[in-house]
Amino acid sequence: MLITKRAFLTLSCAAIAATNPGLALAQEWQPRRPIDFVIMAGPGGGADQIARFIQSVAEKMDLSRRPLVPNNKGGGSGAEALLHVSAASDPDHTILVTLNSFFTTPLRQDNLGIDIQTFTPIAMMGVDPFVLWVHAKSGITTVDQFVEKARAMNGEFVMGGTGTGQEDSIVIAFLSGAYDLKIKYIPYDGGGAVARDLAGQQVMATVNNPAEAKGFYEAGDFVPLLAFSDERLMAFPDVPTIRELGHDFSYYNQRAVVGAPGMSEEAAEYYRSVFTKIYESEDWQGYLASESLSPLWMNADEQRAYWAKEVESHRALLAALDS
Amino acid sequence: MEILSLLGSGMLLAVQPLNLLLILLGVTVGLFIGAMPGLGSVNGVAILLPITFLVPPTGAIIFLAAIYYGAMYGGAISSITLGIPGASTAVATTFDGRPLARQGRASLALVTAALASFVGGSVANVIFTLFAPVLASVALSFGPPEIFALMLLAFATFVGLGGDDIAKTIFSICFGLVLGAVGFDQISGAPRLVLFDITGFLQGIGFLVLAIGVYGIGEMLWTIEESRGEVESSNPKMTVRGMASDAAEATRKGWRGMTIGSLLGFFVGILPAAGATPAALMSYGVAKMTSRNPEEFGQGKVDGITAPESANNSASTGSMLPMLTLGIPGSPTTAILLGGMVMWGLTPGPRLFLDEPEFVWGLIGSFYISNIAALLINLAFIPVFIWMLRMPFSILAPMIFVLSIVGGYAAMNDMFDIWLILIFGIGAFVLRRFDYPLAPAVLAIVLGPIAEPTLRQSLLLSSGDLSIFLTRPIAGTITVVALILIFLPALKLLRRGGSKRGDKAA
Numbered sequence: 001m002l003i004t005k006r007a008f009l010t011l012s013c014a015a016i017a018a019t020n021p022g023l024a025l026a027q028e029w030q031p032r033r034p035i036d037f038v039i040m041a042g043p044g045g046g047a048d049q050i051a052r053f054i055q056s057v058a059e060k061m062d063l064s065r066r067p068l069v070p071n072n073k074g075g076g077s078g079a080e081a082l083l084h085v086s087a088a089s090d091p092d093h094t095i096l097v098t099l100n101s102f103f104t105t106p107l108r109q110d111n112l113g114i115d116i117q118t119f120t121p122i123a124m125m126g127v128d129p130f131v132l133w134v135h136a137k138s139g140i141t142t143v144d145q146f147v148e149k150a151r152a153m154n155g156e157f158v159m160g161g162t163g164t165g166q167e168d169s170i171v172i173a174f175l176s177g178a179y180d181l182k183i184k185y186i187p188y189d190g191g192g193a194v195a196r197d198l199a200g201q202q203v204m205a206t207v208n209n210p211a212e213a214k215g216f217y218e219a220g221d222f223v224p225l226l227a228f229s230d231e232r233l234m235a236f237p238d239v240p241t242i243r244e245l246g247h248d249f250s251y252y253n254q255r256a257v258v259g260a261p262g263m264s265e266e267a268a269e270y271y272r273s274v275f276t277k278i279y280e281s282e283d284w285q286g287y288l289a290s291e292s293l294s295p296l297w298m299n300a301d302e303q304r305a306y307w308a309k310e311v312e313s314h315r316a317l318l319a320a321l322d323s
Numbered sequence: 324m325e326i327l328s329l330l331g332s333g334m335l336l337a338v339q340p341l342n343l344l345l346i347l348l349g350v351t352v353g354l355f356i357g358a359m360p361g362l363g364s365v366n367g368v369a370i371l372l373p374i375t376f377l378v379p380p381t382g383a384i385i386f387l388a389a390i391y392y393g394a395m396y397g398g399a400i401s402s403i404t405l406g407i408p409g410a411s412t413a414v415a416t417t418f419d420g421r422p423l424a425r426q427g428r429a430s431l432a433l434v435t436a437a438l439a440s441f442v443g444g445s446v447a448n449v450i451f452t453l454f455a456p457v458l459a460s461v462a463l464s465f466g467p468p469e470i471f472a473l474m475l476l477a478f479a480t481f482v483g484l485g486g487d488d489i490a491k492t493i494f495s496i497c498f499g500l501v502l503g504a505v506g507f508d509q510i511s512g513a514p515r516l517v518l519f520d521i522t523g524f525l526q527g528i529g530f531l532v533l534a535i536g537v538y539g540i541g542e543m544l545w546t547i548e549e550s551r552g553e554v555e556s557s558n559p560k561m562t563v564r565g566m567a568s569d570a571a572e573a574t575r576k577g578w579r580g581m582t583i584g585s586l587l588g589f590f591v592g593i594l595p596a597a598g599a600t601p602a603a604l605m606s607y608g609v610a611k612m613t614s615r616n617p618e619e620f621g622q623g624k625v626d627g628i629t630a631p632e633s634a635n636n637s638a639s640t641g642s643m644l645p646m647l648t649l650g651i652p653g654s655p656t657t658a659i660l661l662g663g664m665v666m667w668g669l670t671p672g673p674r675l676f677l678d679e680p681e682f683v684w685g686l687i688g689s690f691y692i693s694n695i696a697a698l699l700i701n702l703a704f705i706p707v708f709i710w711m712l713r714m715p716f717s718i719l720a721p722m723i724f725v726l727s728i729v730g731g732y733a734a735m736n737d738m739f740d741i742w743l744i745l746i747f748g749i750g751a752f753v754l755r756r757f758d759y760p761l762a763p764a765v766l767a768i769v770l771g772p773i774a775e776p777t778l779r780q781s782l783l784l785s786s787g788d789l790s791i792f793l794t795r796p797i798a799g800t801i802t803v804v805a806l807i808l809i810f811l812p813a814l815k816l817l818r819r820g821g822s823k824r825g826d827k828a829a
Contacts, residue, residue: 052659056663075527076507076513084526109513109514163509163510163511184786186467186783187510214672215650215671215672215673216673218670218672
């Protein structure tokens, strides 16, 4: 159930070292046309912001001879993106920015015929924590007040999140299970829309990623109550983690780049070298810090192992969600 | 007064040589990208984002905003001259722009579109400058029930049209809604209406695919069949004086559309999830509904061009508002602009106006300059576009065909879309022979995917109680207006039916 990112953190240095010898080799393959940079979410959400940031760093450092062209395919909890990438006519020029729906969507829709192990591991750019937010005007400032309010409303407490079975609904399901809350869950098509509707007080609370809520937090509109991370987040040192409150749980959204199934090894090595440079860049490291992401670097084999492990833990989480 | 001095310094920044050059370049590039079927402002901004690293952030966003602007002007050009929507935002412009061009009034149509774009942009700029922070909070007060009510109103404007056969209009709307429902269900994530298990349907039917099919291929077939190949190509003369008189005529006949489009367009633009395409379609609907002669729409009415064209420019400025003030994009293009701002090291959001006044006001100032530049450049190119129309239809028809196919492929890089375009084209031709209006279907495929999730979100909020659309003040007002508009023609229909029976009896 818990994501052991620390185990991989120690491996991360080794992984960077391991990919470096590949750099010379990667020079041999070069993209011949613009790269279809598919995003598993609609415009404006956390996944989208990150994809566009990655694209911008690639352009700024002039890493790719051909541009990365962002292509939002958020439909069906990312199923649209998975199908698009797995049916890509040109796998060497098709890459996908993933989030956890990379694991959950094929589990929930086995009729899609998607096997994520056929995808090509490229780079794990970091993991994004979840934070419980309420609007400042609600007057709620602590988890206790939140729980009290949600219980008092007896099923009328409204929370917004991404589609059913996606990350937000998993976190909220755990939260309501742990505190015995009845929450009315409204699915949206992306984290950006969720944050907007908390700002407009259409919903009462969300579990947005810090990056999505940052602007509103800085303006004093949003109040963070609880972090679903292993340790307190640097940006919110006063916000307790759910672990501190006695629940053995943490949940992160992966921010990884994968290649289309059937991508040639030369192309994969090329993209790995590009994304290694992006990962190591000052821009990306600065982004990780300012948006409260945790680093979790892995090499290709570790990524595959990570996928297998995540699929199993999500199978359990989804089973709990359905029951 | 403070706003005026801020705006003044912003404009001064925008007319600095480098920025002015970027504006002129951006507008010209945008104009042509917009005029290419299939390619719209989204593609233009995405493709050119990388080169913005060569200039400072303010110059970069000014350049991208100029492309956005130019594309809104350019979209009308192929809609009018070829009948293929140049961009999704210009679909409504084909409704009347194309008929007007076929009457030999292409220059009037093009001048009208340019002028309406200018007016829409100008009105939006003024509203933006004066009320940006206030309007941001208005946008936030629109939750799912309010947005659904607004969509209901949009449909109502299309049902409640005087001229068309109401039953056929409703059929057309339902057809569009069904097409819009194909693909994945946003709320449950389950696939729907995947006909014959063809995986292409899982991705949903793109709005542009239907529009290019119906207006590109369908219109071409219609023209061929109607004229049996003997289309007299119009031979309009272009002079400065001619343009001036066109502009006067456009203002005289199209001011109503401009007013509606500019105001409604801005408002729809600032709302989340909407953007310029729904804004243009809704403005067309409202202009037609409130017209004294609604039956003239679709025959080349000037108001039918000014409403959507002023709306799409107004909305594109409007959709910058939630991006700058809330950090939330109001349209796909602003999503890319937002990404650009993040990479230039700016944090869009509630604090941007305070933290980066020079950037914000430089951008707003550039809207004004871009708008003037776009008008002048567009007018200068009109003779070139007119010249295209002088070609005989036997040359133009294959060109339309090729552009439709290439444009349809360029949007998503998917062959499946091409087959759909051909099927829709033939289907549209057949339906048109039986006098089915097709604009409502196009409207439905744009608005359906916005209306459906907001309806379901609202019903989740209210535990299934429909009264949520009446008890919330904003949603309630809009819903009541929409219901009146829907039932008014139904009553008329009943009364007419009754009097007919009376005639028979007598």
